[in-house]
Every structure is written in structure tokens, then in C-alpha cells.
Amino acid sequence: MTNFRVTRIKPAFINRAVLAQVAADALAKLNPKSRDGKRWANAIGKAVAVIEQNPQMAYDLRTASLEIVGTRGTRYTANGICQCEAYNGGFPCYHRAAARLIQRYLEIIQ
Numbered sequence: 001m002t003n004f005r006v007t008r009i010k011p012a013f014i015n016r017a018v019l020a021q022v023a024a025d026a027l028a029k030l031n032p033k034s035r036d037g038k039r040w041a042n043a044i045g046k047a048v049a050v051i052e053q054n055p056q057m058a059y060d061l062r063t064a065s066l067e068i069v070g071t072r073g074t075r076y077t078a079n080g081i082c083q084c085e086a087y088n089g090g091f092p093c094y095h096r097a098a099a100r101l102i103q104r105y106l107e108i109i110q
């Protein structure tokens with residue numbers, strides 16, 4: 001069944017300038033002095049690299065969540081929550097950063 005609410009995120013078609021702007025906006029909103037400020041900055045940086053390279057991503061507009069296959073083949077569904085080790089340890093993760101960046105990105109380009 002085709003789900004029209006799901007957008008495949010294809011690295012080749014990502015507008016890098018828009019993505020860079022979205023990431024810069026997200027970084028500007030961070031408080032570098034907050035407990036996780038540095039970790040979120042790192043997560044955002046990794047998320048940008050992953051969005052530009054990972055062909056296995058899909059964004060579900062209905063649930064505002066990103067399906068992403070990690071480097072070790074694990075599938076995550078990230079929005080405010082995630083299933084990864086970092087999230088379970090109470091830390092920022094790039095999956096959630098990527099979900100938020102793609103949400104903003106799609107708002108801008110659509």
C-alpha cells in the first residue's frame with residue numbers, strides 16, 4: 001500500500017543550502033552552556049552528514065517521525081523519542097536531531 005504521507009529522503013535531491021540553513025538555525029537556538037548543549041551540537045552536525053549520505057531514510061508526515069537505518073543496520077523511528085542507546089541513556093542522539101532538521105527542511109521546501 002502506498003502511503004502518501006511518507007516522504008523518502010533521497011540524499012541526491014537534498015538542497016544542501018536549505019539544509020545548512022536549517023542546521024544553522026537549530027545550532028543558533030542551542031544554549032551552549034546547557035547540560036546537553038554540546039551534545040546536541042554534535043548530534044546536529046552528525047545528522048547533517050547522515051542526511052546528505054544515508055539513502056535509507058523516510059519521513060512520516062502523519063507522525064512527524066523519521067525512519068532511519070543506522071550504521072549497524074538497526075532501524076530507528078525518531079521524533080521526540082528514539083530507540084537508540086544514547087536516547088536510552090538520557091542523551092541527545094543524531095536520529096532525533098535528523099528528524100527535527102528534516103521536519104523543518106520539508107516545511108521550507110514544500
Ligand SMILES: [Zn+2]
Binds near residue numbers: 082083084
Ligand atoms: Zn537515537
